[in-house]
Amino acid sequence: MGERWALGVDLGGTKLEVARVDGDGRIRDSLRMATDVDGGPAAVEADMARMSRALWEKADSPPEGIGVGVPGQIDGKLGLVRFLPNLGWNNVPLREDLERLLSIPAVVTNDVRAIAWGEHLHGAGRGIDDLVCLYVGTGIGGGIVSGGRLLEGCTTTAGELGHITIDLNGPPCTCGNRGCLEALAGGWAIARQARDMVSNDPLAGERILALAGGSMDGISAATVAKAAASGDHLSLSLLENVSRALIAGCVSLVNAFNPCRLILGGGVIDGVPDLIDKVRIGVKRSALPASTANLEVVPGFLGANAGPIGAACLALGLSPRQPR
Numbered sequence: 322m323g324e325r326w327a328l329g330v331d332l333g334g335t336k337l338e339v340a341r342v343d344g345d346g347r348i349r350d351s352l353r354m355a356t357d358v359d360g361g362p363a364a365v366e367a368d369m370a371r372m373s374r375a376l377w378e379k380a381d382s383p384p385e386g387i388g389v390g391v392p393g394q395i396d397g398k399l400g401l402v403r404f405l406p407n408l409g410w411n412n413v414p415l416r417e418d419l420e421r422l423l424s425i426p427a428v429v430t431n432d433v434r435a436i437a438w439g440e441h442l443h444g445a446g447r448g449i450d451d452l453v454c455l456y457v458g459t460g461i462g463g464g465i466v467s468g469g470r471l472l473e474g475c476t477t478t479a480g481e482l483g484h485i486t487i488d489l490n491g492p493p494c495t496c497g498n499r500g501c502l503e504a505l506a507g508g509w510a511i512a513r514q515a516r517d518m519v520s521n522d523p524l525a526g527e528r529i530l531a532l533a534g535g536s537m538d539g540i541s542a543a544t545v546a547k548a549a550a551s552g553d554h555l556s557l558s559l560l561e562n563v564s565r566a567l568i569a570g571c572v573s574l575v576n577a578f579n580p581c582r583l584i585l586g587g588g589v590i591d592g593v594p595d596l597i598d599k600v601r602i603g604v605k606r607s608a609l610p611a612s613t614a615n616l617e618v619v620p621g622f623l624g625a626n627a628g629p630i631g632a633a634c635l636a637l638g639l640s641p642r643q644p645r
C-alpha cells in the first residue's frame with residue numbers, strides 16, 4: 322500500500338500541466354505540454370489522460386482521483402465545463418470524459434477556485450479559515466474560503482470576482498456588462514487602455530510603443546509594467562487608475578466577506594508588485610474599520626503550483642464538503 326496521492330491538472334489556454342500531488346500537498350512529479358487548442362476537447366482530454374498514466378506508472382499506488390482547474394465557467398455539480406473562452410469550449414462533460422478515460426473519480430473546478438483551495442490548505446492561507454483570493458492576470462478570477470469551506474454558490478460559480486461592478490458607466494467587459502473590475506484592471510483591459518492612450522498621444526506613448534517593438538498589437542500589460550518600472554509617465558498614470566480600481570474592488574470584497582487574509586496573485590500582480598502595498602493601504606483606509614481589524618493583504622505563496630495542488634487536494638477529498 323503506497324502513499325495517498327492525486328492528480329492535479331492546470332488547464333490553461335497555452336499550457337497544460339498534470340502533477341502528481343501527495344497527501345501533504347507536495348508536487349512529487351509533473352508533466353507539461355502546449356495545450357492543443359486546435360484539437361478541441363477530445364485531443365486535450367486524451368493528452369491529460371496520457372500524461373496522467375505516465376505519472377501513474379511511476380507511482381507505487383493508484384491515484385485517489387484527478388482534479389482539474391479550468392480558466393472559465395463550470396458546473397461543478399455536473400462536472401461540466403460551461404464555457405472556456407481561451408479554448409473555445411462550450412458544454413464539455415469533462416468529469417464524465419476523464420472518469421471514462423482513467424477509471425478514477427474526477428473533480429472539475431474553476432482555476433482560481435483551485436488556487437484559493439491550494440493556498441488555503443498549503444500556502445499563504447494555511448490555517449486561515451476565512452480568506453479571499455484574487456488573481457489578476459489577463460482576466461481576473463477569484464476564490465473565497467469562508468468558515469473553512471470553499472464557497473461554491475447556488476450554481477457553483479461563486480468567486481467570479483472579476484465581474485463585480487466598479488464603474489456603472491465604465492468600459493465594456495467580455496461578460497457583456499460595463500465597468501467590471503476586470504474591464505478596468507485585468508491584463509487585457511490594461512493593454513487596451515495603453516493602446517488607446519498611445520494612439521491618442523503618440524509622443525507621450527513613445528516609451529510603451531518602443532518596448533512593444535514599435536507595434537500597437539505588441540502592447541500588453543507586461544509592456545506597461547516594464548515602462549512604468551523605468552519611470553514612464555503614461556504607464557504610471559495608467560497603473561494608478563488600475564490600482565484605484567483594484568482597491569475599490571477589494572474594499573467591496575473585504576466588506577462583503579470579512580476575510581482574515583486577502584491573497585493577491587497573477588501576472589499583473591507579479592509584474593507590478595507595488596500593487597499589493599497600494600491595496601493594503603487603500604483597503605485599510607476605505608473599508609469598514611470592523612472588517613479590516615485583523616486583515617492581512619499578502620501575495621500568493623505557491624505561485625504557479627497553487628492550481629495543480631488545489632485541484633489535486635479537491636480530488637483527495639480534503640475539502641470538508643465534497644464538490645460532487
Ligand SMILES: [Zn+2]
Pocket residue numbers: 483484494495496497498501503504
Ligand atoms: Zn464583466
